[in-house]
Amino acid sequence: GAGVSQSPSNKVTEKGKDVELRCDPISGHTALYWYRQSLGQGLEFLIYFQGNSAPDKSGLPSDRFSAERTGGSVSTLTIQRTQQEDSAVYLCASSYGTPLSPLHFGNGTRLTVT
């Protein structure tokens, strides 16, 4: 597809369960980002991948959060033992990785932890 694709669009899970969120970046984009947007808030940086370099994990809020990017393309964000405070929209973005290149965002996954 032409844009960043995220799945699922919505996810409802019970507290304590693990969830996986998927992101398909734009073909040719070397940089991939995960952001979290809580209700009425701005975007909180979670993790950044650039090519084959070690990812910047400085934004992950706890060790329950992890992400991987396979083959420099698709990325999966995993949240283990979900808590109610994890409820948010998780946005993925990709870019060419240069300073001025804009981030192209997906439509996000709305995660609700009950």
Next chain:
Amino acid sequence: AQTVTQSQPEMSVQEAETVTLSCTYDTSESDYYLFWYKQPPSRQMILVIRQEAYKQQNATENRFSVNFQKAAKSFSLKISDSQLGDAAMYFCAYKNGSARQLTFGSGTQLTVLP
């Protein structure tokens, strides 16, 4: 750490009128980039306009323009001839020359009145 502040949680404008959204940022860097993103109800973040800090000329994209005041660390967005489709959440964002992730403000919800 860099911070981005949007002091107007909500703004409204009459259709065809002009509105200005405020953004200030805090940085000790000299090399950086500033962006405005729009987030309609679809959740997808869309780049509106961008500005390199070393450029004195204000960026313009059709009805959207910025007032970049580097000394004051201010980066406001002006929307001229507002249209109903401009209604969205607007986020100001900052990226320094070496970092790759964007730091976002908390957003301004713009309502366009018919």
